[in-house]
Amino acid sequence: MRSDPMEDGEPRPKIRAKAISRPMSTATAVPQSRAAAVLHFAVEKVKAGLLTREEALLEIPALMLDELLHPMIDPDFQRCVIARGLPASPGAAWGEITFSPSQAERLKEQGRPVILVRVETSPEDIHGMHASAGIVTARGGSTSHAAVVARGMGKPCVTGAGDIRVDERKGTMSAGGMTLKTGDIITIDGTAGQVLEGAAPMTEPELPPDFTTVLGWADSIRKLRIRANADTPADASAARRFGAEGVGLCRTEHMFFDAKRIRAVREMILAETGERRRASLATLLSVQRQDFAEMFHIMGGLPVTIRLLDPPLHEFLPKSDEDFSEIAANLKMSEEKMRRRSQELDEFNPMLGFRGCRLAIAYPEIAEMQSRAIFEAAVAVEKDMGKPVQLEIMVPLVATRSELDVVKARIDATAEAVRRETGADVKYQVGTMIELPRACIAAGEIAKSAEFFSFGTNDLTQTAFGMSRDDAGSFLGQYILKGVLPADPFTSIDVEGVGELIAIAVERGRKTRPDLKLGLCGEHGGDPASIAFFHKTGLTYISCSPYRVPIARLAAAQAVLRG
Amino acid sequence: MRSDPMEDGEPRPKIRAKAISRPMSTATAVPQSRAAAVLHFAVEKVKAGLLTREEALLEIPALMLDELLHPMIDPDFQRCVIARGLPASPGAAWGEITFSPSQAERLKEQGRPVILVRVETSPEDIHGMHASAGIVTARGGSTSHAAVVARGMGKPCVTGAGDIRVDERKGTMSAGGMTLKTGDIITIDGTAGQVLEGAAPMTEPELPPDFTTVLGWADSIRKLRIRANADTPADASAARRFGAEGVGLCRTEHMFFDAKRIRAVREMILAETGERRRASLATLLSVQRQDFAEMFHIMGGLPVTIRLLDPPLHEFLPKSDEDFSEIAANLKMSEEKMRRRSQELDEFNPMLGFRGCRLAIAYPEIAEMQSRAIFEAAVAVEKDMGKPVQLEIMVPLVATRSELDVVKARIDATAEAVRRETGADVKYQVGTMIELPRACIAAGEIAKSAEFFSFGTNDLTQTAFGMSRDDAGSFLGQYILKGVLPADPFTSIDVEGVGELIAIAVERGRKTRPDLKLGLCGEHGGDPASIAFFHKTGLTYISCSPYRVPIARLAAAQAVLRG
Numbered sequence A, B: 001m002r003s004d005p006m007e008d009g010e011p012r013p014k015i016r017a018k019a020i021s022r023p024m025s026t027a028t029a030v031p032q033s034r035a036a037a038v039l040h041f042a043v044e045k046v047k048a049g050l051l052t053r054e055e056a057l058l059e060i061p062a063l064m065l066d067e068l069l070h071p072m073i074d075p076d077f078q079r080c081v082i083a084r085g086l087p088a089s090p091g092a093a094w095g096e097i098t099f100s101p102s103q104a105e106r107l108k109e110q111g112r113p114v115i116l117v118r119v120e121t122s123p124e125d126i127h128g129m130h131a132s133a134g135i136v137t138a139r140g141g142s143t144s145h146a147a148v149v150a151r152g153m154g155k156p157c158v159t160g161a162g163d164i165r166v167d168e169r170k171g172t173m174s175a176g177g178m179t180l181k182t183g184d185i186i187t188i189d190g191t192a193g194q195v196l197e198g199a200a201p202m203t204e205p206e207l208p209p210d211f212t213t214v215l216g217w218a219d220s221i222r223k224l225r226i227r228a229n230a231d232t233p234a235d236a237s238a239a240r241r242f243g244a245e246g247v248g249l250c251r252t253e254h255m256f257f258d259a260k261r262i263r264a265v266r267e268m269i270l271a272e273t274g275e276r277r278r279a280s281l282a283t284l285l286s287v288q289r290q291d292f293a294e295m296f297h298i299m300g301g302l303p304v305t306i307r308l309l310d311p312p313l314h315e316f317l318p319k320s321d322e323d324f325s326e327i328a329a330n331l332k333m334s335e336e337k338m339r340r341r342s343q344e345l346d347e348f349n350p351m352l353g354f355r356g357c358r359l360a361i362a363y364p365e366i367a368e369m370q371s372r373a374i375f376e377a378a379v380a381v382e383k384d385m386g387k388p389v390q391l392e393i394m395v396p397l398v399a400t401r402s403e404l405d406v407v408k409a410r411i412d413a414t415a416e417a418v419r420r421e422t423g424a425d426v427k428y429q430v431g432t433m434i435e436l437p438r439a440c441i442a443a444g445e446i447a448k449s450a451e452f453f454s455f456g457t458n459d460l461t462q463t464a465f466g467m468s469r470d471d472a473g474s475f476l477g478q479y480i481l482k483g484v485l486p487a488d489p490f491t492s493i494d495v496e497g498v499g500e501l502i503a504i505a506v507e508r509g510r511k512t513r514p515d516l517k518l519g520l521c522g523e524h525g526g527d528p529a530s531i532a533f534f535h536k537t538g539l540t541y542i543s544c545s546p547y548r549v550p551i552a553r554l555a556a557a558q559a560v561l562r563g
Helices: A011-019 A032-047 A053-059 A062-069 A103-110 A123-131 A145-152 A209-221 A233-241 A252-257 A259-270 A274-299 A320-331 A335-345 A357-364 A364-385 A401-422 A437-443 A457-465 A473-481 A497-511 A526-535 A548-562 B012-021 B033-048 B054-061 B062-069 B099-107 B121-132 B143-152 B211-223 B235-243 B250-256 B259-270 B274-299 B321-331 B335-345 B356-361 B364-385 B401-422 B437-441 B458-467 B475-480 B495-512 B526-539 B545-563
Strands: A081-084 A085-091 A093-099 A114-118 A134-137 A157-159 A165-167 A170-173 A178-181 A185-187 A193-199 A225-229 A247-251 A304-307 A390-394 A428-434 A452-455 A515-521 A541-544 B081-084 B084-090 B092-098 B116-117 B134-137 B158-159 B163-166 B172-176 B179-180 B185-189 B194-197 B225-230 B246-250 B303-307 B390-395 B428-432 B452-455 B517-520 B541-544
Touching: A032 A053, A032 A062, A032 A209, A053 A209, A062 A548, A062 B475, A081 B475, A085 A145, A093 A103, A093 A364, A103 A114, A103 A123, A103 A134, A103 B158, A114 A123, A114 A185, A123 A252, A134 A145, A134 A252, A145 A157, A145 A548, A165 B517, A170 B185, A170 B303, A209 A548, A225 A233, A225 A548, A233 A274, A233 A548, A247 A274, A247 A428, A252 A274, A259 A274, A259 A320, A259 A335, A274 A304, A274 A364, A304 B163, A320 A335, A320 B081, A357 A364, A357 B475, A364 A390, A364 A401, A364 A428, A390 A401, A390 A452, A401 A428, A401 B475, A428 A497, A437 A457, A437 A497, A437 B172, A437 B390, A437 B458, A437 B495, A452 A497, A457 A497, A457 B452, A473 B356, A497 A515, A497 A526, A497 B356, A497 B437, A515 B274, A526 A548, A541 A548, A541 B179, A548 B179, B033 B054, B054 B211, B062 B335, B062 B545, B084 B143, B092 B099, B092 B134, B099 B121, B099 B364, B099 B452, B116 B121, B116 B185, B121 B143, B134 B143, B134 B185, B143 B158, B143 B545, B158 B185, B158 B246, B172 B541, B179 B437, B211 B545, B225 B235, B225 B545, B235 B274, B235 B545, B246 B274, B246 B437, B250 B259, B250 B274, B259 B335, B274 B303, B274 B364, B321 B335, B356 B364, B364 B390, B364 B401, B364 B428, B390 B401, B390 B452, B401 B428, B428 B437, B428 B495, B452 B495, B526 B545, B541 B545
Parallel strands: A093 A114, A114 A134, A134 A157, A225 A247, A225 A541, A247 A304, A304 A390, A390 A428, A428 A452, A452 A515, A515 A541, B092 B116, B116 B134, B134 B158, B225 B246, B225 B541, B246 B303, B303 B390, B390 B428, B428 B452, B452 B517, B517 B541
Antiparallel strands: A081 A193, A085 A157, A093 A185, A165 A170, A170 A178, A185 A193, B081 B194, B084 B158, B092 B185, B163 B172, B172 B179, B185 B194
16 A cells, blocks of 8 residues: 555655655646536536536535645545544645744745644744645644634645644654654645645646536526635635625734734733833734725725624734743833733633623724724725725624624724715624624624624534534544534534524524624535525525635525525 | 721731731621621511511512621721722631642641632642632632632632732732732631731621521522532531522532542543553542432432533643652653643633533543442432432533433443342432533423433523633623623623523423423522522522522522512
């Protein structure tokens, strides 16, 4: 079985040279992918009058489209798998191992493909993930940070590869009986959840014309609108390319991790005085305004839902001693004081802590800065484009109507201030994530203040089950093996429990406000089985990773056809 | 205002001597407490025919009974408050400051009263909390570990005293502009949430005959049965003294922290082989059997609900380097290996992690050991008492019926094995905590397997709101100040959200099984406003801290009278 040419006993440097000299694609020698063939026959059968478009659409497994959207390992290649994990984000890639996000960035600049290997990733690693061809983590589930971010980026990712022992300090990883070090080449297959030694030959994705034809049929049938989750201009471009009809979730905090910005974010958090905080907020205002303007431009008048800051503040704080000293020096704060402030922000259960609208209520100046950046960007872009930006501002983690009211008052006041200053009247809606069981129950009351709901099914699944995505790895696998749960509820919506909470919220929300816009922006937005449920429940739109948009378009049509 | 004689500028040692020489009670000089007076007049007015018993009961604020159950600071005493926090557990106490649970135990043995001061407490500190007259924590909410345990023990506790800077290593705390050290005397008032320098004079509680009279009236009117949460024989005795009609929650893990047992618990967790695990389980089996037997004896045939192991395993692991080395040596494991295993158990959000029935499903041998201990103890005690133990075994953190089924099968098999071995047929019921929103929604399905429900309103509030009790301190205070929430939902049940989830579960559960026994064992069981709601919702019983039982008895009667 160990017929991989990478395993031929040659010393490491040769393997590496050989790997790099291998052509990126040997696709010409490989037959078209199965997905391309399926699409092709569907179109041909319709042309020949053997099937109706509807029948043809039902014959295509929606998830199969994934094969067309990402590079894959040459199907004829004999694999030498050194570790297995969860298929966290589809596609395949190879590159040099690096354990450091910063090194990933440096190597990327030198044009060298890298695979980022981590025990787990945190939001601080985003720049390194952007720079990498693929990501492997030893820990974490299919909706861990690494998995969610990688899917959004359309990069292959394997998480929870428990066989891998990572020593980030030594710069080594051991797996499958061998020890690899920084610079060694591995391939990851995020569709299969495998890590391979060496560089496997790839087949590059090509979107065949049949793809466009079939998705055109789907678009004419489906009732659900399909949006994408997009945090960066690159995401937004990918979203449009794949046919998204808007941005359903822009996580503003992902804009905070850029190397140039994170300092201002940290200053804002650690500031001891309101004055100091306002100074860093001013810096952030100008960069966020720029981010939003770019996003609005790319989306060209399609709806854009921007979520106010959501994660716990300590996610932004420096982790290493080095970073700590540097920031303390920058801020002219004693390290001791800074550590104390940082400890104060530390939490037992960050998922259930000081985050979401709780931040906006405690630090209204942050919500105000973000709202101002949004409105100022909208004013500028509307002038530029000569047409309106369809703006939706979303307040996260609302449990009670009163929370939404407090934040909405601040947003409205900022809108009014910008209107007075600029003379431009930007239309906008304020809505809320429905991602807590209590919000589902109180949806009738919350809808009195919310102009739209967007179900955050990741967090709703976590809180309904009392099960953290990041910690579920230790038991969820066994649950599914033993049949305790039929499927991973973070992948496919738990209809009986979480689904019913959504149904309750839909019913109660629409009773209060019959024209309530109902969206969804969890990971489930890209899962065909879940999409069928969302269609039945009467949602207006779903939002998923850009690379899932074609799948969602097809699945939404199939949901109509299957009734 | 600084008229406290402790503040007279004398050097510290003198203050200490003076404080210790002060008599524990100056109660003779103090008028009877307000509560005693209120009870007295209620009884007198009924005797005089001015009020009916019902009218008299409605005139007594239930929470006022607390004054009769705990020592209080002499109302005439001029207080010098050095820090304020949350009134986490009522009553007052003074003693020498200690920062170490072990030192607390040593001082207790010398007959010296101690106040345990911690940044926060963890389950490992239980022995030190038992040894202390009162507990103060710098962090944590009104349902933090310290608060919940202290209430259960009937000890005064102040949590979230953010003004206090604790340096556990140096053995100092600073507050109110002064630095106090190990051995200095402080007084805490857990009813007011205050920390005072020096030893304040106390009034001791006395249960007047009117107390018994009034509670007798209440008992004849109320529909709700009142049980107590009791983890130890001492708790169970207190529960009976205060009139509890059973144990509604026995948290078996609290029996694990005893110094002699924790080693076996750690062995069980860290064991690398099934054999090693079984050896430590055998040790635990014999001690748990003893615990349960004592509990059954004390409760003398009243119902006892025993909950299987609930908390995440890493709560039991050693925290200090010292403990770590010791355990590694005991277990003949390399420290490195032990640390790795320990890291594997570490979680991002332990509240939402590998706990509750998930443990019983992954490690069935733990559930089996606990069930066996329960059944063997019941067999022995039933023989001894000559009457049955009313046994209820409760499976925690169930989200789906299938989870309960897996654990119930193991319990039933163990019962059958013990029946075969002993020839004694112990009657028992298997039920579940309903503490997750999904369990409320799926209650109709779960009731097919559960013979009783016990609502765990602490966790249900946490998951419904997406708000950790231990982390809520950073925003919940502001929420209540700003009117975003009307009250702390961990103290008084959130009727509109959490309450409705309970109502949904009651309706669905009873629809499946009309005779379903419905209990409640959260902190809310001791809150009069919540009790009124539980009465209306049709619960069978509520279970609260032993020291809250009298309040619950009165409040349950008032709920009937108020309709």
